[in-house]
């Protein structure tokens with residue numbers, strides 16, 4: 001492999017000639033050959049966006065010559081356009097500040113910007129990774145800035161729209177199923193009736209709650225650390241840099257980012273990411289419940305509950321011919337478990353800052369973005385391939401409802417709890433209907449039974 005020599009404060013090191021990265025990226029590759037998890041593409045893109053904004057702001061402040069700033073902006077645009085996907089090879093499990101990924105971006109942009117203004121890549125380059133690309137910045141404020149930008153974009157542009165679409169589908173189902181009376185279940189045992197529409201309205205409300213919870217955490221996510229530099233004081237940066245870079249990133253992303261009012265907290269804690277992820281975890285708990293209900297209600301087709309049908313998308317079994325499984329529910333519940341695990345990791349990372357810096361940054365953002373991606377894709381897949389196609393099996397629902405002993409609850413206000421319980425137990429032990437047991441015990445007349453046990457009336461408040 002052809003190489004060139006790049007240098008940093010540790011001295012020379014050979015780098016593949018075809019690569020734009022420099023000495024510090026190369027050292028990271030050699031010292032952190034740990035597992036397969038690479039810095040997320042969303043984070044790399046956010047970092048390029050932040051570097052682009054920094055160059056533009058430093059130019060506007062008269063700190064960076066226009067030709068150099070413009071070259072950095074162009075190089076960053078190339079990264080944002082996906083033209084250098086192989087230049088960001090570093091793994092998550094590196095320095096906890098993300099310094100090596102920050103330097104990876106600085107090195108790539110310096111080399112590429114140099115080429116764009118007619119210079120070389122490598123030691124003869126016309127732009128310096130630290131002096132020009134990293135001007136007025138530290139990994140300690142820039143990496144968390146990129147974390148917030150990537151996280152906010154993932155939540156606002158991908159996750160919330162997917163959530164709204166799934167909620168919309170379930171809302172339509174709730175309306176369509178409004179007149180279907182079915183048996184309720186508590187403790188996995190028969191309970192009093194409700195409508196299938198009421199059951200689905202519960203799912204809609206759970207999703208609404210999560211949506212509200214996620215949105216309520218967004219103000220924290222929109223605060224950026226940039227301008228704090230090494231420990232939050234803003235040493236080596238222009239006093240206007242912080243406000244201007246937040247505005248610049250905001251105008252480029254159409255998300256109203258603001259400079260964090262307290263840079264010490266922005267570097268040393270990641271409470272906003274912990275908070276938003278907590279809301280993502282809440283969403284995962286709701287999705288898990290919904291997906292579990294759907295697969296239970298769809299269980300069968302002959303020996304299960306069979307109250308609803310879900311789309312049959314693919315063969316379920318390699319050995320059992322004709323078997324079809326609730327695979328979308330399985331994918332969704334699995335990814336919810338991953339989100340729960342990510343929440344524990346993010347909580348531990350967020351709680352572990354020391355003095356002026358939190359050094360769990362790459363792990364926190366890796367897990368956060370994975371959760372956001374899993375939930376957005378998972379909801380889209382579940383919506384398109386399962387929720388949309390849910391159909392009620394009215395006959396089966398009616399049959400299970402008629403057989404239910406808990407319809408007896410409607411008699412309790414008329415004949416008392418103890419007599420109603422006697423009817424239910426007699427019917428269960430003797431294998432008869434409720435009506436037969438009630439008449440045999442002489443607690444009600446046939447007419448009273450008919451008047452008082454009306455399943456539809458039992459789906460709303462009333463005596």
Ligand SMILES: O=C(O)C[C@H](O)C(=O)O
Pocket residue numbers: 097099137138139140230357
């Ligand atoms: O990389 C930096 O800018 C700072 C580094 O994370 C440090 O605090 O040692």
